[in-house]
Amino acid sequence: MRNGSLMAVVAVLVLGVLAAPAPAADPNPVTRIHNGAIVGPRLAGESVFFGQLGSKRIVLRLATANGQRVLARLPVHSTSSDETSGDFTTFSAGIAASPNRLEYKEALNNGNARYDQGLSTLTLYGGGVTGPFGKADDCSTGNFFAPTSASLDVDGPRVAFTDCAGRVVVRDHTGPQPVDRVVDPGSGLVAAGTLALAGDYVAYNTYPAGPGQPTPSTTEVRNWKTGAKLYEVPRVGVFDLQADGKLASVTGLASSGNCRGGKVDWYSPAQPTAHTIGLACSADVRIAGDRVLVSTTGVDYDRRYIDLLALDGSDPHEVVETGNTRRGGLDFDGQRLTFGIGNCGGGVDVYDMSSGDHGGHVQFGLCFVTVLSKSATLASHGRSVPVRLECEDGCVADLSITMPLGHGTSVVGSRRARIATPDGPIVCSHGIPFDVKLSPAARAELRRRHVVGGHLIVKTHFPEGRTKTDTQRLTLRAGSATGAAAC
Secondary structure (H helix, E strand, O other): OOOOOHHHHHHHHOOOOOOOOOOOOOOOOEEEOOOOOOEEEEEEEEEEEEEOOOOOOOEEEEEOOOOEEEEEEEEEEOOOEOOOEEEEEEEEEEEEEOEEEEEEEEEEEEOOOOOOOOEEEEEEEEEOOOOOEEEEEEEEEEEOOOOOOEEEEEOOOOEEEOOOOOEEEEEEEEOOOOHHHHHOOOOOOOEEEEEEEEEOOOEEEEEEEOOOOOOOEEEEEEEEOOOEEEEEOOOEEEEEEEEOOEEEEOOOOOOOOOOOOOOEEEEEOOOOOOEEEOOOOOOOOOOEOOEEEEEEEOOOOOOOOEEEOOOOOOOEEEEEEEOOOEEEEEEOOEEEEEEEEOOOOEEEEEEEEEEEOOOOOOOOOOOOOEEOOEEEEEOOOOOOEEEEEEHHHEEEEEEEEEEEOOOOEEEEEEEEEOHEEEEEEOOOOOOEEEEEOOOOHHHHHHHHHOOEEEEEEEEEEEOOOEEEEEEEEEEEEEEOOOOOOOO
16 A cells, blocks of 8 residues: 555545554564674575575574574685786575475686686585485586576475586485486576576576677576476566466666666466566565565655565555665565564574564664764753764664763763654754753753763664663763754
């Protein structure tokens, strides 16, 4: 209803109040990464599979509400390039999961761009949700011009990945030994980039294997068992596949987080033309049960939600509001979804929630409180001094003012600063003012001396229960100010 007219809103209020779903309780994270980025997360049965990515290694973890299991600790490589010598290194990683399988793939490319030389290495790790996890495959290629990628996908006991020859390999773990089926992209072509597997179908993009050849303009959906082409669509870079062959895509994003221009389309074998059903704010899309999960926005572009979109284009189902701090990808299995939210420790909170929830919001924007005031003036007949802060929606901080009093330094005023608004953050051009009441002794001393050097102590409360205390100098003055000013 965020995109509906006022008349539509009134109609819903009058006719459908009893049918409207009640807002869900705000979800709690299933686990928390205290530092580092995230690869994933992906749903794996009742668990969530993800990688905690640091500067030197990635830790692969399987988490539930009752704890987590470390599957592997693997080295990672920094992406770098030297314009003078032409040397370069690129590294990428992909992750996929199902109730049956956990898979992780990395692509490492080293070479010299000036001499058109390079070596690409692909490594696949995998295992069952409850069994051992380890290296399953690796290969290398010296074809400098053929792109390689860490793309992969999982559907039940099957994993699809691209190999060093640029083929799509579907590995079936149903039996006692895995069985590979290979989909050849065609003469002079390699498969790379996004890859999606569902049911009997696999979707992928192809690229020329050598220089001077045009890049194909379509994305193909094929039957991986027979190799037959099911259909093709105008080339899309971000897509997901459903078991009946339907494909959902996101196109038009100017940049991640920029919702203007991003759109969500779906295609089917019977109707292989674009059906536009919504806006997109990130390069993530998942389709299951004829519903499409995306990160989207309201009409004013200033809020972020995870929505479920129906294929008929009807009003979206808002699952949760996430703010602008979502990290990693999205996953959706038709009943549950998982995603990550940046936390104040420099890490990521991982959520696992029901897709039937409606209207909750995760804790976001609680991290940073910045003091803008270097001085504060006591009104001539006032009791408080105004302190200006830069504070995100939902932030919480305890403020204390100290100054010399008598034979020592005393806390002469304190208060809690909290911003919690239903309609988004308060925006003030010079910060948000908070009045801090001073003790009678401090007011008398300030009026006697006119100017006193003190300190402002800010104790910020973070979502995970951690606190951080900062102290900065604050010059206190006596004057004619009337207290906290408006924004």
